[in-house]
Amino acid sequence: MLTSNKNVLNWVDEMVSLCKPDKVVWIDGSEEQLDDLIKRAIESGELIELNQEKLPGCLLHRTKQNDVARVEDRTFICSEKKEDAGPTNNWCDPKEMYGKLTPMFDGVMNGRIMYVIPYSMGPIGSPLAKVGIELTDSIYVVLNMNIMTRIGKAAFENLGDVSNDFVRGLHSKADINPDKRYIVHFPQDNTIWSINSGYGGNVLLGKKCFALRIASYQGKNEGWIAEHMLIVGIENPKGEVKYIAAAFPSACGKTNLAMLIPPEIYRKKGYKVWTIGDDIAWIKPGKDGRLYAINPENGFFGVAPGTSEKSNFNALESTKKNTIFTNVCQNLDDNTVWWEGLDKNPPEHAVDWTGKPWNGKTDNTKGAHPNSRFTAPAKNCPCISPEFDNPEGVPISAFVFGGRRAKTAPLVYQSFDWNHGVFVGATMASETTAAAAGEVGVVRRDPMAMLPFCGYNMGDYFKHWFDIGKIVGDKAPKIFNVNWFRTDDDGKFIWPGFGDNMRVLMWILDRCENNVDANKTPIGYEPKPEDINIEGLDIDTKTIEDLLFVDKDLWKNETKGIAEFFDMFGDKLPKEMKTQLENLKERLK
Ligand code: GTP
Ligand code: SPV
Ligand code: MN
Numbered sequence: 001m002l003t004s005n006k007n008v009l010n011w012v013d014e015m016v017s018l019c020k021p022d023k024v025v026w027i028d029g030s031e032e033q034l035d036d037l038i039k040r041a042i043e044s045g046e047l048i049e050l051n052q053e054k055l056p057g058c059l060l061h062r063t064k065q066n067d068v069a070r071v072e073d074r075t076f077i078c079s080e081k082k083e084d085a086g087p088t089n090n091w092c093d094p095k096e097m098y099g100k101l102t103p104m105f106d107g108v109m110n111g112r113i114m115y116v117i118p119y120s121m122g123p124i125g126s127p128l129a130k131v132g133i134e135l136t137d138s139i140y141v142v143l144n145m146n147i148m149t150r151i152g153k154a155a156f157e158n159l160g161d162v163s164n165d166f167v168r169g170l171h172s173k174a175d176i177n178p179d180k181r182y183i184v185h186f187p188q189d190n191t192i193w194s195i196n197s198g199y200g201g202n203v204l205l206g207k208k209c210f211a212l213r214i215a216s217y218q219g220k221n222e223g224w225i226a227e228h229m230l231i232v233g234i235e236n237p238k239g240e241v242k243y244i245a246a247a248f249p250s251a252c253g254k255t256n257l258a259m260l261i262p263p264e265i266y267r268k269k270g271y272k273v274w275t276i277g278d279d280i281a282w283i284k285p286g287k288d289g290r291l292y293a294i295n296p297e298n299g300f301f302g303v304a305p306g307t308s309e310k311s312n313f314n315a316l317e318s319t320k321k322n323t324i325f326t327n328v329c330q331n332l333d334d335n336t337v338w339w340e341g342l343d344k345n346p347p348e349h350a351v352d353w354t355g356k357p358w359n360g361k362t363d364n365t366k367g368a369h370p371n372s373r374f375t376a377p378a379k380n381c382p383c384i385s386p387e388f389d390n391p392e393g394v395p396i397s398a399f400v401f402g403g404r405r406a407k408t409a410p411l412v413y414q415s416f417d418w419n420h421g422v423f424v425g426a427t428m429a430s431e432t433t434a435a436a437a438g439e440v441g442v443v444r445r446d447p448m449a450m451l452p453f454c455g456y457n458m459g460d461y462f463k464h465w466f467d468i469g470k471i472v473g474d475k476a477p478k479i480f481n482v483n484w485f486r487t488d489d490d491g492k493f494i495w496p497g498f499g500d501n502m503r504v505l506m507w508i509l510d511r512c513e514n515n516v517d518a519n520k521t522p523i524g525y526e527p528k529p530e531d532i533n534i535e536g537l538d539i540d541t542k543t544i545e546d547l548l549f550v551d552k553d554l555w556k557n558e559t560k561g562i563a564e565f566f567d568m569f570g571d572k573l574p575k576e577m578k579t580q581l582e583n584l585k586e587r588l589k
Helices: 008-019 033-045 094-105 139-148 154-157 206-222 254-258 312-317 418-426 456-475 498-512 541-548 550-566 575-588
Strands: 024-025 060-061 076-079 113-121 132-138 165-172 182-186 191-195 223-226 229-235 241-247 272-277 280-283 291-294 300-304 324-326 329-331 336-338 374-378 394-402 412-414 429-431 443-445 478-482 519-521 524-526
Touching: 008 132, 008 165, 024 312, 033 060, 033 139, 033 456, 060 524, 060 575, 094 182, 094 191, 113 139, 113 154, 113 206, 132 154, 132 206, 139 206, 139 241, 139 374, 139 550, 154 229, 154 241, 165 206, 165 324, 182 206, 182 324, 191 206, 191 412, 206 223, 206 280, 206 456, 223 456, 229 280, 229 394, 229 418, 241 254, 254 272, 254 498, 254 575, 272 291, 280 456, 291 456, 300 312, 336 374, 394 418, 412 498, 418 456, 443 550, 478 498
Parallel strands: 024 113, 060 324, 076 182, 132 165, 165 191, 241 394, 394 478
Antiparallel strands: 113 132, 182 191, 223 280, 229 241, 229 272, 280 291, 291 394, 300 374, 324 374, 329 336, 412 478, 412 524, 429 443, 519 524
16 A cells, blocks of 8 residues: 555555455555566566567557557546536546446456555656556556556655545456447546556546546636647747647547657757657646646657657657557567558558457558557657746747548638637537547548547537636637648649648747738638748648638538537527627628
8 A cells, every 4th residue: 555545545456345346555666566567467468578679678569459559439537517517528427428437347356456556647746747546457548547647655745645536436447348448438437447448548537537537627626738749849949839739530640740840941940849748738827827838747748650760750769778569460460560650661460459360462451440559758850848847837929720531621821819719729629530449531620630539518518618718818829720631633642741840830829929920811811921930841822812711611611510519508508609600600701
């Protein structure tokens, strides 16, 4: 036992008597303990040890084929009142849900060990950090939580002896039965129960379950926001760093933008990019009235496919040691890993993500699952920010929203003001990706990239955003929208993307400092095409004009989709949101 906090001990006792494990092991975070767990997991086959010369400390894990992504249809927000979960979440009465899950957890850890993982979301000691405890029967979860959060005894120091303010997470793999899979949040009890999955966002309870769903609810009550945002710093040649926080839906480019390598034209002038976070931001007004953000996580759970030396060098570097790979392809020639988009040289002697022999030259199936992932320590990242552990966080100059839109959304535009920016974020839409189970490539509304992650009524969430704007006033970050994914008539991406996205970020920062003019369009301020620096690219200003084109007919149609979307919120839709829609319609006339 690592604490004498009675609230913790009583709750753990209660869960132990429910799950009836053979043994309870408290995770202190020591190297010996973790090494021992790795050894056991390798022995049992839960983890595969990779080439320790080429990939020191690296491991491979394969999940069941029915368990490869988040499951939104089996994810619940069990607030006391249905209205508090809102129309975008699955809801169930908490008593009924406890009633259903309690028998499923009863004795579920018979013959297994229960691991007690104390963890901190955010730097230990940060006023923005919060404590969680995850109980799990999975070593894979323990080892991933060790990378993704700050675990062990230190996390308890933050909680102290009497506090009851910790998130209670209970997870069991049970039988990995997809029909009995439940990812359930009880926001009013600070509790998360997850059963019958062994995959990422379903089971690393500090991540989406706590740091977004529970934390968004806490933030609403405590005056801050928890967002599905990367945080990136851009340092100019004078050594000044400005921070941008950007929300894109799952698998839409957060990790890439967070770690981008500036194009040559900026590098030679002395610009640098610093990563604070790639997925989640906790943001709160600071003493000077500006918004400050921390990354509550301590590692990256990044999408593997498409990650290459060229597309995301820093992410790839981050995975070279002490990394856990999930559902990638195993190269048997040298016992390393491979995935689609890593290079043009798929291995011939390999095992695919399902565990079957695979020949990348002749098989036309995929070697890695499209949602295969790496879990890498943040400190491995060559461009990790010196402010990464700063307990106060970093001041945010701009919020950026974006998604995958083949046509409608232009490369970049700026909202007219805060309230319009909230509208822009709230009306984001994006094509679905492999990060969640279900059809891929269907356009859906995904407000602030939070549709699957908002732990309360999204109508109230919009109101909270409007309220934050009032609190921060003229110190509020400017709000922008970007789209790296516009396609030409052949379906090819027009914008080069990746590192070259820096060119757009530079315009954004120039706007924040009033250094550059803009064109007013019905949807917002757009760059004058010549103000996007295309030096060194093989596209011309005409291409930028095309990328910025606002098709009024498409947008008129868009307003219809927005109106329909807003309808479902009924009385919970803030008045201001309706005003914004009316204004947009007016400007499109
Ligand atoms: P989650 O971890 O699921 O929240 O995803 P994420 O938003 O961090 O997405 P990530 O950066 O891992 O990108 C996912 C996919 O988008 C990868 O296949 C990338 O190669 C691709 N991608 C990222 N940035 C760009 C870009 O600028 N242009 C294009 N065309 N593709 C991109
Ligand atoms: C996402 O889907 O947005 C992720 C991966 O970041 S998971 O942790 O599985 O949610
Ligand atoms: Mn994510």
